[in-house]
Amino acid sequence: MSSILHRFGTLAFTMAFAVFFILVSINLSAQHDDHGNQNSSENWQDEIMEEEFQAGEMIIEHITDAYEWHIMTIGHTHVSVPLPIMLYDEGKFHFFMSSVFHHHDSHNGYYISHHDMNAGKLVRKNSDGEEVRPDLDFSFTKNVLAIFISMFILIFVFTSVAKAYKRREGKAPKGLQSFLEPIIIFVRDDIAKASIGEKRYKKYLPFLLTIFFFILLNNLMGIVPFFPGGANVTGNIGVTGVLALFTFIITTFSGNKNYWLHIVNAPGVPWWLKMPIPLMPVVELMGVFTKPFVLMVRLFANISAGHIIILGFISLIFIFGEIAAGAGYGVAVISVGFSIFMDILEVLVAFIQAYVFTLLSALYFGMATEEAH
């Protein structure tokens, strides 16, 4: 029975990917524009062909979210996964595919901005002619798709591993199970048990395991330069913010009397730091919010920085290539070498950041549930 389920799961998974590729190919045929690219497209690849190469723009476009998942450009043909755009603006819902922007600059007055705060985001002109964001933009963007892909991968992997544990009860782990088991044990013993304590760690273990593997998988997928990798999920401040928010909510709701007492009236601190001016309580209260904030920024900055460095090295090739083709090839050797080095470093960083985020979350849970001595 389980093997049938397993096979069904694999089939569903393959089908999901097949659907993506069908979408890609439909999109490919739809936008093969042989009558020349009149519209100045949003894609930086065109800018390489027609304008000067802008390294900064290219890097920012690669590490920020996008309304479609651009895979590659062959000549004038864009291979990309079109994604649904969902807007709620001025009391109306708007729903259309991102592929409309391949042929038209704007759709119902909405277009992708190139300026300032809104660069890369969908905007419209208001009555004063200023660019404004729609009231609510819950488009299914590139990062959302990447999040869903990793969500399905994680669900598929860990439910099958759980099945393997049930099927091979009491036996030595095998295959994927034996690959993941040391990591699961590491998270349990060295993160959860060590930070929260033997008695209370069990309640937090599912969350810690989930964030660890979610961050790790997305960090690693971010390094893979082609679909379905390459989306900068954990290098997106929104994503890390949500993760940190989860940690913050769990910490706050698990906080016991002792935890709040520490914030309001920290023991072992001279009274004059608390009494007329509540200096310590204010600092402690700020700490409650800075902790998740730092979690958010650390992961976002580390992952984005890694991507920026790699993209910087790659940009060097094009910058030198514009000066002289030979220089481009020459620099390519060095740049690719450095990029490989950075990629390897990024793999390390992927593990370290997943570890750090999980460890700090566990420490905060530990602090919140610590009993008075």
Next chain:
Amino acid sequence: MSLINPGFGLVIWMTLAFGVLLWVLAKFAWPAITSALEEREKSIEEALLSAEKAKEAMEKLKVGNEELIREAKDERDTILREARALKEKMINEAKEKAQVSADKIVESARERIESEKKAALVEIKNTIATYSIDIAEKILREELKDKKKQTEYAVKLLNETSLN
């Protein structure tokens, strides 16, 4: 700048996706995995403990065996020693007995020889006496063939008797 400007839609989708992921994994994956791990660890620990116990028991058994062997050896030695002593004692006793009986035999032989000797001597004496009397008779008969000599002798004998 868009890099540090979290998208509203992304935050909503992320919350939704992560929430679903957390719920699914916490319900269908983690409990099964962690409980299986714990159970296995427990069973391994138990197996190790029982192995330790078995080892201890073996050790004890070994010590017991050695004790048993030593005791058996000791017993064998004592038995051998006793047997040897018994053998010697038996031999000695036999020897003594043999000596005693030999002595007895010798003694009785000696006694018999003595008595035989005595009897023989008596017989010899008797025989000699008889012979002597015979001889004396014959001598006397020879000597007393004539009357004169008979009378002379009788007188002599009478004289001797009267002298006493």
